[in-house]
Amino acid sequence: MTLREQLDRYKGHGPGFDAARLVLSISILCWHSVVTSYGHAAETKIWNGIFAAPLSALMPMFFALSGFLVMGSFERANNLRGFLGLRALRIVPALSVEILISAFILGSLLTTLPLASYFTDPKFFRYFGSLFGFVNYTLPGVFADNPDPDRVNLSLWTIAPELMCYVYLGLLMALRLKRTGVTIAAFALLVVCLAADSQTGVDRADTGVVFARFLLMSFACGNLLYLWSSHIPFRWDVFTVSVVVGCLFIKTPVLIYLSLLSLAYVIVFVGSVPIFVPKPFSTGDYSYGIYLYAYPIQQTYSHFFTEHREFYWNILFCLPVTCMVAAISWWLVEKPALSWRKSLYKLPAAPTELTFLQMAVPFVLLAVYGVLLFVTSGLFETGMRIRAMLPWAAVCALVIVGLRITFLRFADRPKYQQSFD
Numbered sequence: 001m002t003l004r005e006q007l008d009r010y011k012g013h014g015p016g017f018d019a020a021r022l023v024l025s026i027s028i029l030c031w032h033s034v035v036t037s038y039g040h041a042a043e044t045k046i047w048n049g050i051f052a053a054p055l056s057a058l059m060p061m062f063f064a065l066s067g068f069l070v071m072g073s074f075e076r077a078n079n080l081r082g083f084l085g086l087r088a089l090r091i092v093p094a095l096s097v098e099i100l101i102s103a104f105i106l107g108s109l110l111t112t113l114p115l116a117s118y119f120t121d122p123k124f125f126r127y128f129g130s131l132f133g134f135v136n137y138t139l140p141g142v143f144a145d146n147p148d149p150d151r152v153n154l155s156l157w158t159i160a161p162e163l164m165c166y167v168y169l170g171l172l173m174a175l176r177l178k179r180t181g182v183t184i185a186a187f188a189l190l191v192v193c194l195a196a197d198s199q200t201g202v203d204r205a206d207t208g209v210v211f212a213r214f215l216l217m218s219f220a221c222g223n224l225l226y227l228w229s230s231h232i233p234f235r236w237d238v239f240t241v242s243v244v245v246g247c248l249f250i251k252t253p254v255l256i257y258l259s260l261l262s263l264a265y266v267i268v269f270v271g272s273v274p275i276f277v278p279k280p281f282s283t284g285d286y287s288y289g290i291y292l293y294a295y296p297i298q299q300t301y302s303h304f305f306t307e308h309r310e311f312y313w314n315i316l317f318c319l320p321v322t323c324m325v326a327a328i329s330w331w332l333v334e335k336p337a338l339s340w341r342k343s344l345y346k347l348p349a350a351p352t353e354l355t356f357l358q359m360a361v362p363f364v365l366l367a368v369y370g371v372l373l374f375v376t377s378g379l380f381e382t383g384m385r386i387r388a389m390l391p392w393a394a395v396c397a398l399v400i401v402g403l404r405i406t407f408l409r410f411a412d413r414p415k416y417q418q419s420f421d
Helices: 003-008 017-038 040-047 052-076 080-110 115-120 122-132 154-174 179-200 212-227 236-248 256-271 287-304 311-338 341-345 356-376 386-409 414-420
Strands: none
Touching: 017 040, 017 052, 017 154, 017 256, 017 287, 017 311, 040 052, 052 080, 052 154, 052 212, 052 236, 052 256, 080 115, 080 122, 080 154, 080 287, 080 311, 080 341, 115 122, 122 154, 154 179, 154 212, 154 287, 154 356, 179 212, 179 256, 212 256, 236 256, 287 311
16 A cells, blocks of 8 residues: 555545644653753753654654645645745744734733833844744843743744745745656755755764754655655555664764655654544644744743742643643634635636746745745854855756756647656
């Protein structure tokens, strides 16, 4: 049986995807209980201990699962506007609410500064940049005495790479690239990531999966698994080998990309099998809310309960509170926003033939935004020499654009059309 055949048994929707997202988000909450309770020293010790492999795998699996599911949206979308609109509806509403609550309510109540100074501090205004991927974790005078000082919401660090994933697919959609084109683009991205590894050095690349480029590559792996699911076996022995490979090479330079592909298979496999979800969690998709709201709640707990800064007390208190907040967010914010998806699905399909200007304008706009994310958010690490990366990026861009030009030239020939679609 192939992966596609397994999914077709459940009408294309993996029966375990909701459970997989839920487990990943709760696992990250549990991991952050260590950071918010003890600070960076304990974090570094555990990160380099026996739990390094499973901890390193959490975010790549999250992004791989997202890449698998978003690729379905990519194929179903009528046009670029609809695709990006669907992504915005899933991310922006809850993110906006979290940023507003943190800045205006949580921050104003817990800041050590006078409110006049708090609301006029540049850090206050920079915090809103997170909504656009220009992430800032701090608010003036908030959580300064916590074990993890100053940071209001560490989870926001993934917003920039997540938006970059959508920019990446948006650029491919603007070029009208499909199966073969997306596959070649993923290999081009791998080349860029390997070049980035050579710039940052292997001494940092083996300390854990904290680089945003690994998350972007995991997303691309999820894309590939979706595109080629009809050729990928759905077998328990392959799953077992993937678990071993994923954990074994997760901290090994170069081979880490084989690990990321293996972990992508692991999480998609898990999402493709039936998994029981308890009743309170099966009524909605609370995983995004749990991930998004957990850290400010955990930091607030550490702020008030200084004598109970233990990871187990942190989990026991913050997990139910976070789940309750996530449920409220789902029913009052996220689900109502997602109801607008129907209007996006009804958008007219993009014309089969586009003029050069119609193709170039959205491509350039997305590319400019992607460059801003690249430069301001440190997606490929601030220590990397960007100049040295430009030739690699230029070569990959030329390859992808060349593919599109070749496709346009031979679009009237059925065999070429079929190979790309």
